[in-house]
Amino acid sequence: MRKLMMVVALAVVLVPLLAAAALAAEGQLIQCRNVLPCTGSMGDDKILERIGDEKDDRIIVRGGRDLVLANKYTADTDVVSGGGGSDRINVADGDKLDTANGGNGGDICIVDARREAGTSCASVDVQRP
Ligand SMILES: [Ca+2]
Ligand SMILES: [Ca+2]
Numbered sequence: 743m744r745k746l747m748m749v750v751a752l753a754v755v756l757v758p759l760l761a762a763a764a765l766a767a768e769g770q771l772i773q774c775r776n777v778l779p780c781t782g783s784m785g786d787d788k789i790l791e792r793i794g795d796e797k798d799d800r801i802i803v804r805g806g807r808d809l810v811l812a813n814k815y816t817a818d819t820d821v822v823s824g825g826g827g828s829d830r831i832n833v834a835d836g837d838k839l840d841t842a843n844g845g846n847g848g849d850i851c852i853v854d855a856r857r858e859a860g861t862s863c864a865s866v867d868v869q870r871p
């Protein structure tokens with residue numbers, strides 16, 4: 743009986759620990775495809791916008807300290823919404839059509855023009871061509 747109690751107690755302690763480990767999973771490299779919105783995981787992700795110019799992206803970051811690169815392809819209206827954690831959101835792709843929203847956490851927004859930065863960017867880095 744005592745042994746059984748030990749096993750149960752151990753399980754009670756271990757299960758949440760394992761669950762926590764699973765939640766703090768490694769971030770992923772996410773290449774957005776033609777399914778919108780493109781969403782991140784709860785880990786520290788690196789999220790890349792869809793390949794090709796003139797593709798309007800909608801990217802939702804979720805948790806973790808993420809890096810969003812929507813700066814590779816231009817002439818598109820990219821809308822990025824950050825999650826918790828300090829994210830780095832880059833929409834400096836040469837057009838002034840995008841929106842970078844940081845969400846909670848001290849986010850860095852890299853933009854072509856000030857108006858591309860949403861209200862929740864802790865710091866705004868305006869790139870000049
Ligand atoms: Ca882009
Ligand atoms: Ca753009």
Ligand SMILES: [Ca+2]
Pocket residue numbers: 833834835836837838839840853854858
């Ligand atoms: Ca831009």
